[in-house]
Amino acid sequence: MMGKAVMARTSISGFEKVQFRAGMLSLAGKVAGRAMLDLVLPPRCLACQARVATPGNLCGRCWQGMAYLAAPVCARYGTPFSHDLGEGGLSARAIMDPPVFDKASAVATYQGIARSLVLSLKFNRRRDLAEPMGSWMAQAGRELIMPETLVIPVPLHRFRLWQRRFNQSADLARVVAREAGLDWDPMLLQRARRTRQQVGLDSSARQTNVRGAFKLRNGWENQVHGRPVLLIDDVLTTGSTVAACTKVLRKAGAVSVDVLTFAVAVNEDGHEDR
DSSP: OHHHHHHHHHHHHHHHHHHHHHHHHHHHHHHHHHHHHHHSSOBBTTTTOBOOTTTTTHHHHHHHSSOOOOOBBBBTTTTTTOOOOOOOOOHHHHHOOOOSSSSSEEEESSSSHHHHHHHHHHHHHOOHHHHHHHHHHHEEEEEEEOOOOOEOOOOOOHHHHHSSSSSHHHHHHHHHHHHOOOOEEETSSOSSSSSOOTTOOOOHHHHHHHOOOOOEEOOOOTTTTTSEEEEEEEESSHHHHHHHHHHHHHTTTTSSSEEEEEEEOOOOOOOOOO
16 A cells, blocks of 8 residues: 555656646747747837837836826826925815816826827827836826726727727726726717817817717616726826716716826926926
8 A cells, every 4th residue: 555655646746747847848938939039029119119128118218208207296186296295285276176086197297208109009000009008007096996996998989989990098998907907898988979189179178079978888877886987098188088077977876086097298397386
């Protein structure tokens, strides 16, 4: 009996060795394949196409050109301050025109490299940018993520979606939801009517343009009721679009609506308190 037990243990040990060797060979093959691919198609900077060490990154120069957001920022709009106003500090904009959403956060201000990435994703169909941009957004929006949070992208009208073939906000939302381990639904919020592009419109015109433009998918209000919602868009400018979406979500019973974007527009000097 003792001999059989020893033989069994020896057999299992041998099998584990075979598994280990197979795993190492597989890993070595993947590493070699990655090295070969990098040799043929070396990783490039997401913004300027300069060579970088690993895929999905910025080169050192472009990294320094990104106006990343960090404290101190406005507690509502997430826009940067030039000096610390203390916990819960509000910009003049947040005081005079409080947003209907609870809180907004972004990766960077809408200038330089950040602006270039947003425009490339949206208009140059660089959908590959959604992966790294969405990952950065998930990191920037950590404080906005709560249990049962539902991730919803700002929708495109079906005609514009047909023209563009994709919704950049939905691409970003998919990555954010995956990175944060959250539910997401790209079809729950819909654009009920076609609107003009917001580019070039002042704040008043933007609000008029999107008034009544959004609705929830018929019969799906229960998916929002009682849940916190994280609304995803590529850039926050005047906030008219996300405000119109927020009103629809609150009417459906969302307990809170936070906004997460890749970039946020600020004054020319880059701060909200000047």
